[in-house]
Amino acid sequence: MARVWDRIREKIARPAVSGRPGAGGGGGKRTRNLFDAAAAYVSARTEDDQDRMDEAASWVSPEALSFGVSELACRAVLVLARERDESPRKVARDLLGLPAA
Secondary structure, three states: OHHHHHHHHHHHHOOOOOOOOOOOOOOOOOOOOHHHHHHHHHHHHHOOOHHHHHHHHHOOOHHHHHHHHHHHHHHHHHHHHHHHOOOHHHHHHHHOOOOOO
16 A cells, blocks of 8 residues: 555656646746645745745646645644654644644
């Protein structure tokens, strides 16, 4: 089963060409993938920079961006859980301001 997920991630992580402006494209610029888009989108959102959010969102399809943001959130929660020596569930609930379950 792990091989299946590895193959899915490999396929999704390839540079996306979605037909949207800024996605794929030539001009000698580096093609963005969903993880580039997710990192740029989330960092722009934390700084409340709508222009950068819109730019990052244009690099890949909405579905790919959603997957990338979700993957980034999972990884961030795991890193924080390890640093705090707490469960990922507790860290996620703390980040969202939810009471202990």
